[in-house]
Amino acid sequence: MKNVFEPCSIGNLTLKNRIIRAATHEGMAHRDGMPMDDLLQTYQRLAVGGAGAIITGYVSVKQNGRTFPNMLMFDNDTYIPVYKSINERLKQFNAPIILQIAHGGSRSMAKITGQDVISASGRRKNDYGDAVKEASETEIRSIVGAFVDAIVRAKAAGFDGVELHAAHGYLLSEFVSPVLNKRRDEWGGSTENRLRIVTGIFSSARKEVGNSFPILVKMSSHDEFRRGLTEAEAVKIARILQAASCDAIEVSCGYGDFMHTIHMPKVPVDAVLGLMPRYRNMPGYQKMLFRLMAPFLARVRAPLHNYNVPLAEQIKRHVDIPVIAVGGIRNLQDMKTIVSDKGIDFVSLSRPFIIEPDIVNRFQQGQQSSRCIDCGFCLIGVTKNKLRCYYGRVPDSRVSRQVGQSETKPDNLNSK
Ligand SMILES: Cc1cc2nc3c(=O)[nH]c(=O)nc-3n(C[C@H](O)[C@H](O)[C@H](O)COP(=O)(O)O)c2cc1C
Numbered sequence: 386m387k388n389v390f391e392p393c394s395i396g397n398l399t400l401k402n403r404i405i406r407a408a409t410h411e412g413m414a415h416r417d418g419m420p421m422d423d424l425l426q427t428y429q430r431l432a433v434g435g436a437g438a439i440i441t442g443y444v445s446v447k448q449n450g451r452t453f454p455n456m457l458m459f460d461n462d463t464y465i466p467v468y469k470s471i472n473e474r475l476k477q478f479n480a481p482i483i484l485q486i487a488h489g490g491s492r493s494m495a496k497i498t499g500q501d502v503i504s505a506s507g508r509r510k511n512d513y514g515d516a517v518k519e520a521s522e523t524e525i526r527s528i529v530g531a532f533v534d535a536i537v538r539a540k541a542a543g544f545d546g547v548e549l550h551a552a553h554g555y556l557l558s559e560f561v562s563p564v565l566n567k568r569r570d571e572w573g574g575s576t577e578n579r580l581r582i583v584t585g586i587f588s589s590a591r592k593e594v595g596n597s598f599p600i601l602v603k604m605s606s607h608d609e610f611r612r613g614l615t616e617a618e619a620v621k622i623a624r625i626l627q628a629a630s631c632d633a634i635e636v637s638c639g640y641g642d643f644m645h646t647i648h649m650p651k652v653p654v655d656a657v658l659g660l661m662p663r664y665r666n667m668p669g670y671q672k673m674l675f676r677l678m679a680p681f682l683a684r685v686r687a688p689l690h691n692y693n694v695p696l697a698e699q700i701k702r703h704v705d706i707p708v709i710a711v712g713g714i715r716n717l718q719d720m721k722t723i724v725s726d727k728g729i730d731f732v733s734l735s736r737p738f739i740i741e742p743d744i745v746n747r748f749q750q751g752q753q754s755s756r757c758i759d760c761g762f763c764l765i766g767v768t769k770n771k772l773r774c775y776y777g778r779v780p781d782s783r784v785s786r787q788v789g790q791s792e793t794k795p796d797n798l799n800s801k
């Protein structure tokens with residue numbers, strides 16, 4: 386029977402246990418995309434805290450794929466030395482570091498990139514009011530090239546592997562989606578065509594970095610679109626990824642609606658509104674109106690916990706490569722069931738590592754559950770501040786605070 390705390394492999398990498406830190410945007414980039422010093426400190430805490438592997442927050446492979454001013458960039462070789470130094474310092478902790486590489490697609494912000502927003506298919510506006518253009522053939526090939534260059538760069542910088550972010554409504558997932566991709570050329574239509582951008586990255590990258598450098602994929606396995614992904618297509622996608630030489634698949638969900646991708650017990654109205662300067666300057670009665678309307682504009686999704694496990698289990702039945710389940714996994718007993726009864730190889734956690742970077746050590750010492758209350762305020766806060774836990778209190782968009790500092794010290798809380 387599989388054990389959560391036993392070593393397990395992804396490609397040629399051996400992880401000391403089956404609990405991975407899922408990619409989590411750290412908000413620790415300077416305006417030029419270079420990492421702040423805090424990033425090393427953040428990874429070090431996770432590594433010392435027992436994580437089997439660390440998947441970094443997403444970094445953009447191209448300037449026009451940047452989503453936030455505090456998003457890390459990785460679009461040229463000037464980033465290699467700083468990451469090389471970070472990775473060298475982390476080697477001693479025996480926690481592989483996997484760089485998550487992404488292109489924001491329609492979720493990029495023209496205001497910060499100074500360039501057109503592109504996606505698989507055009508549409509009138511994205512969430513920031515920017516027009517979204519359909520990527521031309523030349524742009525698609527240049528994006529494939531940018532991902533391949535980033536993989537080569539990641540290897541040179543001493544990362545232990547990369548993960549392609551093909552989930553959550555960013556560019557690669559927009560191509561994969563049967564709803565968001567409306568193309569009629571070789572990049573749209575059949576599942577194989579919609580995945581061509583991803584399989585193209587694999588075939589070119591393998592020529593550069595060989596078969597032994599781990600390349601993982603995070604995919605959305607279900608969505609809420611009427612003609613969206615079916616379970617059968619999610620399995621098909623996983624099988625195509627395996628054939629393309631993918632080393633492991635992380636199973637997530639959703640295309641852009643953060644309440645779907647990251648389940649929360651209630652709509653974080655105050656947190657979202659607190660970040661809107663327009664809202665802060667409104668007279669009281671308008672504020673009240675806004676607050677009353679907000680829950681109708683965003684919907685809470687259930688269940689709160691283990692919500693991608695059924696699809697991950699289904700996918701695992703059809704592939705031989707490791708499968709990682711992510712999404713609301715909080716409890717040690719659930720993790721044991723996921724790996725031993727459901728056959729899933731790894732679990733990955735995001736929010737639990739924010740509130741308790743040493744959560745894996747804590748589990749090993751007998752703590753049964755994460756202390757995260759799933760409020761999701763960390764996600765709202767990180768759009769402007771460095772990553773931290775707010776423990777249900779509204780992030781202050783005007784103050785940038787220190788890494789790892791929480792509103793309520795987790796150690797003072799009772800375990801759930
Ligand atoms: C603050 C925050 C930042 C995130 N950044 C990323 C990211 O950079 N890349 C990614 O694939 N997912 C990102 N996610 C999603 C998580 O990796 C994960 O899929 C999701 O939060 C569900 O896992 P959890 O319930 O353990 O938090 C982020 C989530 C949070 C809360």
Ligand code: SF4
Binds near residue numbers: 739757758761762773
């Ligand atoms: S702010 Fe803290 S308690 Fe709330 S979801 Fe994030 S990590 Fe969990």
